[in-house]
Amino acid sequence: MMIIAGMLFGLALTALLWPLLPERPRLSLAALPGAPGPEITPSAALSWKERASQWAMAHLPASMIHGLSDADLDVLGTTRSRHTWAKIYGAALMLVVGLSLSVGAQVFYSMPLWLSLVLVGLLVAVVWLGPDAEARKQATKARREFARAVAVYVELMAAERSRNAQPTVALENAAAIGDSWAFQRIRQELVRARFSKVQPWVALEELSVQLQVPDLAEAARVMRLSGDNGASVYEPLRALGRNLRVRMLNEEAAREHEASGRMKNIIMLIALMFTVIVLTPMMLTLISA
Incomplete structure (x- = not known):
């Protein structure tokens, strides 16, 4: 189990560092028309990231892929394929990391297998939906x-x-x-x-x-x-x-008012927690007496 956990950690680290590596230039795409060489088909011209995105968009349910509108993608200057790849990469990385951590939890803490799988599934779902929420926020800011x-x-x-x-x-x-x-x-x-x-x-x-x-x-x-x-x-x-x-000044004032309201709520919550921390020992002393 420890060997499997180490292999999963290594796979997660490789997946994390892989996009940072420089890609090998594809000189066959730059060949002049009529030059000798194999014919490049449209599928061969796609990178492996684009092929993975195309496969996901063709086989996964539309509700999982089209969580972001075309207008949001357009205002952000990206494509559906790139956005889908970001979702695939994040979910796959979280799946590998979660499985490796679940193996470690089973070895050292005897965590039930079903509980670790449920937690990993929830984390993967959150990471899959995360790029959609972030893109919506960025699209609103861009508009x-x-x-x-x-x-x-x-x-x-x-x-x-x-x-x-x-x-x-x-x-x-x-x-x-x-x-x-x-x-x-x-x-x-x-x-x-x-x-x-x-x-x-x-x-x-x-x-x-x-x-x-x-x-x-x-x-x-x-x-x-x-x-x-x-x-x-x-x-x-x-x-x-x-x-x-x-109109933009009024909208900015409304956003600032909303932000100040949230800050007041946070301050009141911190004050309440501090009051509870201070009064708890006194209440316990009175109860024990």
Whole structure:
């Protein structure tokens, strides 16, 4: 049993260090067309991590794989395959570590086998669901950051329109000023719309639905009025930017109020525990007397 526990610990350590090792370059993928060599099939071009993710997505229940929406994955800039691999790696590592610890507990503490297996199963389930919860939290944070970037983008569009720039030019010039990931995403969408012969405000509306950021759709609708009907949208853009800033300030104040409330509850709990610790010896003395 000790040998099995040591082997499991070694396997867990190997699995932990394996992603940190440099990958071997696959020179066959860089071969020129027509060069001699074996033909590369689509399945052979996938890495073993991607193949494991594809197998899991094909055979495991959808409720276990699709715990995170496509919009959350898109706003985080990742794919379903990468996210699934993170879940597989964490669950497999926890399974190996849990089994090795259960073997040690059976050898040294005579823990029942069924209890150790139940504990390992619960830990594996928690680790499997952990990346989903963390990704949702990061996606919410990314949407708030994107909304702040949209507020700045609206002000920049208003400045461009005040200089009598065309709607399409105003959208592109305003997006070219920022360097954050949100501005880069907007620029990519505008470039795609230009080459796809799609109106830029239509592309931004689609991006807002794709990322679930409604503020960008509001800005796109205002620019649609200018592009389709030739309306003057300087004042509507300034009003929209002002409303976005006020709303974000109110949301930030609400979050700070909620955080301060949680801190008060923690302080009250600590004070209650300290009071119980101080009064317990006195109560025991009175009872014994």
